[in-house]
Amino acid sequence: MDRTKKEKLVAELQDTFANAGLVVIAQQSGLTVAEVSDLRAQMRDAGAGFKVTKNTLAQIALKGTKFEHLADQFTGPTAIAFSEDPVAAAKVAAGFAKKNEKLQIVAGGLGEQALDAAGVQALAQLPSLDELRGKLVGLLQAPAQKVASVTQAPAGQLARVFGAYGASN
Structure with a gap:
């Protein structure tokens, strides 16, 4: 990937982090294209989003945002779920992870508040x-x-x- 594409991806991720109220970090290994498409559709219906990320680019994009504390959570095959609503992304991600073992919730951030996997699950239980x-x-x-x-x-x-x-x- 050339430098201009990387800069564009970092800018998109920074915009995502700036507008999100909640970010959920998940590891997704072995998800098929159909499964990822299904998850993205569920996220869209809930007013949330889902992106597969490159860890180094995500860590660069996190700098200077309210989610900067999540930088060390980006290891392995990582994806992020995000939403302005403080519950929507967690609810969809937790529901999908319950049905599909290939998606595992690692951590999350509710503004500047760090959440572990159990915290994201608890947040998903809220209306x-x-x-x-x-x-x-x-x-x-x-x-x-x-x-x-x-x-x-x-x-x-x-x-x-x-x-x-x-x-x-």
């Missing part, structure tokens, strides 16, 4: 940002629905009373 938003909206809507039903109840009762009174006459 995603969208799931939390959905729960919050549900909680906010429930009291409004109760207020609406309480305010409509007296009018409904009054209508039933008038209806019963009119039917008896």
Whole structure:
């Protein structure tokens, strides 16, 4: 690979690290093209990304980023999963690794916080940002629905009373 291609890859990786809220480092040995394509599709659907990296280029790209502490984790056949959402990449990577032994989670970084493999697995158990938003909206809507039903109840009762009174006459 010539120098300009390497510089371009380093710049792309730096951009990836700058925009990511979470980076998961995984070792992937023996994954087929179909398996990697499937994993990338799952990541895309979750709003995350997956890249196979050259270790030395990734270590260069990490310099000056909030994930710089992960540089020593890049050994062997390495790939990174990343997302702005602090849970999405971990959730997809952990789910894929559970089904496929060829992908092993090594470490991760949540901003400047370093995570080991168990930390990434624990993070994967948390609900995603969208799931939390959905729960919050549900909680906010429930009291409004109760207020609406309480305010409509007296009018409904009054209508039933008038209806019963009119039917008896």
